[in-house]
Amino acid sequence: MLPDVNHLETDVLVLGTGGAGLAAAVAAREAGARVMVASKMGPDDPNCTVVGWGGITYATEAHADELFRQVVETGGFLNDQRLVEQFARQVPQRVAALTDLGVPLEVLDEADTRNRLGVTKIVGQGRTTGFGLTRPLRARAEALGTRFIDHLMISTLLVVQGAVVGAAGVDLRSGQFVTLSAGATIIATGGGACLWTRTDNPPGTTGDGIALAYEAGAELVDLECVSFTFPRSRFEELLHSGGRDPEPFLSAGGAHYFLGGIRIDERGRATVPGLYAAGEAAGGLFGAGRLGGSALADTIVFGAIAGENAAAFATSTPRPRWDATRTDQERARLEALLSGSVPAAEVTAGLRSLMWRKCGLTKAARSLEEAREEVAELESRRADLGASSVAGLREALECGFMLTLARLIITASLRREESRGAFWRLDAPEPDNARWVRNIVLRREQGEDCLEVHTPVMARLKEPSQPRIGPGCFDYLP
Numbered sequence: 001m002l003p004d005v006n007h008l009e010t011d012v013l014v015l016g017t018g019g020a021g022l023a024a025a026v027a028a029r030e031a032g033a034r035v036m037v038a039s040k041m042g043p044d045d046p047n048c049t050v051v052g053w054g055g056i057t058y059a060t061e062a063h064a065d066e067l068f069r070q071v072v073e074t075g076g077f078l079n080d081q082r083l084v085e086q087f088a089r090q091v092p093q094r095v096a097a098l099t100d101l102g103v104p105l106e107v108l109d110e111a112d113t114r115n116r117l118g119v120t121k122i123v124g125q126g127r128t129t130g131f132g133l134t135r136p137l138r139a140r141a142e143a144l145g146t147r148f149i150d151h152l153m154i155s156t157l158l159v160v161q162g163a164v165v166g167a168a169g170v171d172l173r174s175g176q177f178v179t180l181s182a183g184a185t186i187i188a189t190g191g192g193a194c195l196w197t198r199t200d201n202p203p204g205t206t207g208d209g210i211a212l213a214y215e216a217g218a219e220l221v222d223l224e225c226v227s228f229t230f231p232r233s234r235f236e237e238l239l240h241s242g243g244r245d246p247e248p249f250l251s252a253g254g255a256h257y258f259l260g261g262i263r264i265d266e267r268g269r270a271t272v273p274g275l276y277a278a279g280e281a282a283g284g285l286f287g288a289g290r291l292g293g294s295a296l297a298d299t300i301v302f303g304a305i306a307g308e309n310a311a312a313f314a315t316s317t318p319r320p321r322w323d324a325t326r327t328d329q330e331r332a333r334l335e336a337l338l339s340g341s342v343p344a345a346e347v348t349a350g351l352r353s354l355m356w357r358k359c360g361l362t363k364a365a366r367s368l369e370e371a372r373e374e375v376a377e378l379e380s381r382r383a384d385l386g387a388s389s390v391a392g393l394r395e396a397l398e399c400g401f402m403l404t405l406a407r408l409i410i411t412a413s414l415r416r417e418e419s420r421g422a423f424w425r426l427d428a429p430e431p432d433n434a435r436w437v438r439n440i441v442l443r444r445e446q447g448e449d450c451l452e453v454h455t456p457v458m459a460r461l462k463e464p465s466q467p468r469i470g471p472g473c474f475d476y477l478p
């Protein structure tokens with residue numbers, strides 16, 4: 001049994017303490033909302049923001065159009081150009097706000113030989129870019145009166161009358177079941193590169209928030225676009241291998257970054273009322289590839305955008321009534337996990353291995369079909385997943401989120417019959433602009449996965465050029 005319920009209430013609930021969550025918390029608090037931030041980790045545990053070290057994309061106002069072009073061309077024209085517009089316009093002011101907080105950044109202007117042509121880039125001092133920005137942002141959020149709840153594993157979003165009204169989860173230290181009522185909820189839980197055996201992401205990057213949003217009815221976009229690191233020297237060889245013998249390639253590279261994610265609009269809103277997303281958990285900004293350094297910039301820009309808009313929504317919109325039946329069900333589900341018989345570690349290891357072998361570097365129709373069957377087999381054990389302790393609930397819940405995402409990534413990967421940016425189909429190694437300048441959108445409807453193919457929002461650049469194919473985290477364009 002989990003000890004008594006702890007019920008908390010706030011205007012804006014932020015899930016995640018990486019760059020996106022912290023930027024959202026500061027912005028929401030500055031806009032006058034009460035803010036709570038939950039993280040399944042402790043304040044000193046590494047998330048992706050903390051380990052990010054290379055640099056932050058930046059452009060002065062004079063270079064905003066050039067940055068816009070580079071982001072769209074690098075994304076293979078799958079980007080939602082309304083998001084790119086916000087990104088290119090807001091980066092100068094959002095980065096300036098970071099330096100005001102004392103984040104140690106060094107500007108490389110266009111004349112700097114370490115910089116590539118066209119836009120200004122910023123690097124942290126030494127290898128401190130991501131780490132250097134989390135401390136001052138958290139200090140600022142705390143000084144503004146934000147409440148942080150660390151070691152709180154969110155297990156579900158609460159939906160009443162079609163709107164997200166908060167979340168529930170378990171305190172991984174005390175075992176207490178916690179419910180959080182909020183006027184708006186921001187998902188800033190990062191990507192899910194730990195779905196693959198080989199990855200450079202820290203443990204815990206398991207895509208929880210993307211799966212949570214999906215289960216709450218939100219649309220996901222371009223989930224098949226995942227960036228992998230891979231030696232450039234072997235890239236052509238891999239791409240033209242046809243996927244017949246993956247073995248020679250499986251000992252190199254690893255999963256790096258989720259380009260797709262929760263579908264948002266230019267205010268950071270997901271497609272379910274009351275729900276917002278920012279950072280790596282959100283999709284649509286980068287399309288099929290991104291510029292190196294742009295992920296941290298994204299967290300700062302769209303974290304703040306989501307924070308401001310969530311605060312406005314939460315403080316002006318009447319909330320649907322709280323539904324205790326739903327939270328009782330969730331508590332019972334978590335308690336059942338404590339007596340489940342299938343060790344989550346075993347299922348997770350199997351899942352990560354099959355994703356690496358069949359839906360990682362080496363994707364082709366045949367391997368994807370095999371992956372689909374193997375994931376279905378693992379999912380059949382889902383109802384019996386178990387945790388031997390309260391702390392183990394984290395692994396069991398992460399395993400469930402990863403099973404959902406694996407199924408969706410495979411579904412979307414089978415549908416996109418081409419290669420573009422970070423998405424490589426070895427049985428379709430060429431880009432197909434005529435058919436595939438398209439977004440793949442997934443939504444849950446009456447318990448079923450529902451896939452739609454949409455034309456991307458091309459607000460300014462309407463003539464797609466030939467897309468780049470490569471690791472998905474590209475250098476600046478010449």
Ligand SMILES: Cc1cc2nc3c(=O)[nH]c(=O)nc-3n(C[C@H](O)[C@H](O)[C@H](O)COP(=O)(O)OP(=O)(O)OC[C@H]3O[C@@H](n4cnc5c(N)ncnc54)[C@H](O)[C@@H]3O)c2cc1C
Nearest residue numbers: 016017018020040049052054055154190279280293295296
């Ligand atoms: C090795 C490496 C180097 C990188 N270098 C760069 C770089 O130089 N420049 C660049 O732009 N980008 C870089 N990136 C990418 C960039 O760091 C990330 O994309 C970005 O930091 C993601 O930030 P985020 O706030 O979205 O998520 P994260 O920083 O990953 O934070 C996620 C947060 O969500 C919380 N969380 C997750 N699930 C739950 C749950 N169920 N309940 C409660 N809390 C939860 C976690 O505890 C964590 O606090 C790098 C990434 C890696 C791995």
